[in-house]
Amino acid sequence: MQLAVIPARGGSKRIPRKNIKHFYGKPMIAWSIEAALKSNCFxxxxxxxxxxxxxDIAVEYGAKVPFMRPAHLSDDYATTADVMQHATQEFEHLTGRRPEHVCCLYATAPFVQVNDxxxxxxxxxxDSIDYAFSATTFPFPIQxxxxxxxxxxxxxxxxxxxxVRSQDLEEAWHDAGQFYWGITQAWLDKCPVFSSKSRIVELPRTHVQDIDTLEDWQLAELLFGALKLW
Known part of the structure; x- marks a missing residue:
C-alpha cells in the first residue's frame, strides 16, 4: 500500500499561515491534497x-489528520526527515499496517502534476532505490x-x-521541492534523499517555483496563471 504524508506546520515565519493562505481561489494545501487524491497512487x-x-481545512479537502504533530516536531529546527519518520511510525501504530511506499508531498506545491x-x-x-523525487535543471551553469x-x-x-564554454559544462540539477517518494524503511531510518540510492522525476523549469518569500509567492501566481494548470 501507498501512503501520502503532507507536512504542514502552523508556524511559518516568512509568509504567515502560508500553508492555508489562498492561492488561486483555494487554500495552498488544497492543491497538494487534490493532486494526491486525483493521482490514485495512494x-x-x-x-x-x-x-x-x-x-480542519485538510479534512475539508479530503485528507485525513489522524494525529496532531507534537511540539518538538513543529519548531524551526524539526527536519522533514524527523516529521516523515514520525508520521510513518504513527501510521503503523494507529493502523497496525506498514505501507510499502510513503510519499512526502509538500503543502506548498501547487505546480505538482498527477503524472509526475x-x-x-x-x-x-x-528500481532498487530508496527514493524518487522531483528535480529540474538550473537555468545557468553553476560552474x-x-x-x-x-x-x-x-x-x-x-x-x-x-x-570554458557554457555548452561544455556539465548540466546541474536541483531539488524541485514538490514530492519525495520513499520506501518505508528509508523514512524510518532517515536515510539521506540525495544519494546514489535515489532517482529523479525530471520536471520542466516552468513547473518549479520556490515559495519561501512574498516575492516567490507573487512569481508563483504569475507563472501558475500563465500556465493555467488548474
Missing part, C-alpha cells in the same frame, strides 16, 4: 500538522557562479571555468 492521504485550522507523482511511484517500484567578497568585489566560485 491508499491514504495524511496531513501532519500541529495546527487545528490547518487540520505516478512516474515517481513507478521509479520506486521498478560559472560568482560571489561578492568582503570588499564587495566579484570572485568566481570556480575560476578555472572562466574560459
Amino acid at each position: 491508499d491514504e492521504v495524511w496531513v501532519s500538522t500541529d495546527d487545528k485550522e490547518i487540520a 507523482l505516478k512516474k515517481g511511484l513507478q521509479l520506486l517500484k521498478n 560559472r557562479a560568482i560571489k561578492l567578497n568582503k570588499e564587495g568585489t566579484v570572485e568566481m566560485f570556480s575560476p578555472e571555468n572562466f574560459n
Whole structure:
C-alpha cells in the first residue's frame, strides 16, 4: 500500500499561515491534497500538522489528520526527515499496517502534476532505490557562479571555468521541492534523499517555483496563471 504524508506546520515565519493562505481561489494545501487524491497512487492521504485550522481545512479537502504533530516536531529546527519518520511510525501504530511506499508531498506545491507523482511511484517500484523525487535543471551553469567578497568585489566560485564554454559544462540539477517518494524503511531510518540510492522525476523549469518569500509567492501566481494548470 501507498501512503501520502503532507507536512504542514502552523508556524511559518516568512509568509504567515502560508500553508492555508489562498492561492488561486483555494487554500495552498488544497492543491497538494487534490493532486494526491486525483493521482490514485495512494491508499491514504495524511496531513501532519500541529495546527487545528490547518487540520480542519485538510479534512475539508479530503485528507485525513489522524494525529496532531507534537511540539518538538513543529519548531524551526524539526527536519522533514524527523516529521516523515514520525508520521510513518504513527501510521503503523494507529493502523497496525506498514505501507510499502510513503510519499512526502509538500503543502506548498501547487505546480505538482498527477503524472509526475505516478512516474515517481513507478521509479520506486521498478528500481532498487530508496527514493524518487522531483528535480529540474538550473537555468545557468553553476560552474560559472560568482560571489561578492568582503570588499564587495566579484570572485568566481570556480575560476578555472572562466574560459570554458557554457555548452561544455556539465548540466546541474536541483531539488524541485514538490514530492519525495520513499520506501518505508528509508523514512524510518532517515536515510539521506540525495544519494546514489535515489532517482529523479525530471520536471520542466516552468513547473518549479520556490515559495519561501512574498516575492516567490507573487512569481508563483504569475507563472501558475500563465500556465493555467488548474
